[in-house]
Amino acid sequence: MWELPNPGDIVWCHFPQRPRDVPGPKPRPALVVSVTEYEDGDTVKFAYGTSQKVDRLNAGEFAIRKAENKAAYEIAGLSYDTKFDLRNMVELPWNEIFFSVPPNPSHGQTPKLGSLHIGMHRALNAAAQAIR
Numbered sequence: 001m002w003e004l005p006n007p008g009d010i011v012w013c014h015f016p017q018r019p020r021d022v023p024g025p026k027p028r029p030a031l032v033v034s035v036t037e038y039e040d041g042d043t044v045k046f047a048y049g050t051s052q053k054v055d056r057l058n059a060g061e062f063a064i065r066k067a068e069n070k071a072a073y074e075i076a077g078l079s080y081d082t083k084f085d086l087r088n089m090v091e092l093p094w095n096e097i098f099f100s101v102p103p104n105p106s107h108g109q110t111p112k113l114g115s116l117h118i119g120m121h122r123a124l125n126a127a128a129q130a131i132r
Helices: 070-076 118-130
Strands: 009-013 028-038 041-050 061-064 082-093 112-115
Touching: 009 041, 028 082, 061 070, 061 118, 070 112, 070 118, 082 118
Parallel strands: none
Antiparallel strands: 009 028, 009 112, 028 041, 041 082, 061 082
């Protein structure tokens, strides 16, 4: 099994739709929000990521765009401009059912794509404030 991710990591996730206990049909980037360790297994809370409609941000969303912040885009390990939706979060067990190694792994045989650049924290905090 893989090492637990850290808050701020971006991972390759089969983010569930409905019902929430069934992996989604295609993997996508997800932002690690928190990690909880239990005796019977670990869970990780994630924010949904998508490359769709990145030019339109709603309350609770922020985007990482290559043209706007190349360093943040590269550190995140993304293949496309991506927005993360803090209104769409889920806590999942850290296992091979919901997570997989991305097609071009740059962090070894782990689901980790990259990490949130420190320069994105203002956008993340603004998205979090917008949903409070």
